[in-house]
Amino acid sequence: MRLRSRNFARAGVVAGSLGLALIAGTSGAQAYTYDGTDPSSTGCSADGQTIHSATVQNAYGSTFGTIELRYSVNCHTAWARLTLSHTQGACDTASAGYACARAYIIRNNDGRQYSCKISPGQTQCYTPQVYDKDPLTSYAQSYVDGVTGEARTRTASY
Numbered sequence: 375m376r377l378r379s380r381n382f383a384r385a386g387v388v389a390g391s392l393g394l395a396l397i398a399g400t401s402g403a404q405a406y407t408y409d410g411t412d413p414s415s416t417g418c419s420a421d422g423q424t425i426h427s428a429t430v431q432n433a434y435g436s437t438f439g440t441i442e443l444r445y446s447v448n449c450h451t452a453w454a455r456l457t458l459s460h461t462q463g464a465c466d467t468a469s470a471g472y473a474c475a476r477a478y479i480i481r482n483n484d485g486r487q488y489s490c491k492i493s494p495g496q497t498q499c500y501t502p503q504v505y506d507k508d509p510l511t512s513y514a515q516s517y518v519d520g521v522t523g524e525a526r527t528r529t530a531s532y
Contacts, residue, residue, distance in 0.1 A: 406505030
């Protein structure tokens with residue numbers, strides 16, 4: 375009888391481990407401590423610096439602003455900051471006809487991403503941050519929809 379209950383216990387451990395592996399495998403991107411947190415409220419923005427930036431420009435040469443990949447050495451985190459060269463007008467409604475400008479931070483290794491949007495009357499937004507320490511890398515991306523067309527721009531990875 376003792377041997378039998380030990381085998382059931384082992385089977386339970388194996389089944390439990392498989393269940394956890396299946397749950398972890400279906401969850402998608404890995405979550406790290408700083409993932410999804412605000413760079414300002416965590417203090418990570420205190421030493422934040424722009425690692426890469428790109429001009430947000432559409433195919434017709436219209437410039438909308440700048441997308442930046444920001445990085446904190448102390449926290450090992452990255453986030454995106456989008457700054458428009460104009461105030462965001464009406465957006466995200468059928469009557470406006472335009473989507474609000476958005477910035478994204480995307481971690482290459484597992485696809486974890488966060489975004490922010492620039493609301494009407496504003497010129498800037500920044501995303502929540504992702505953990506980004508070697509070997510993890512991330513990039514910033516923007517999407518702007520305007521009268522002169524759409525612009526999708528991304529920075530180099532870091």
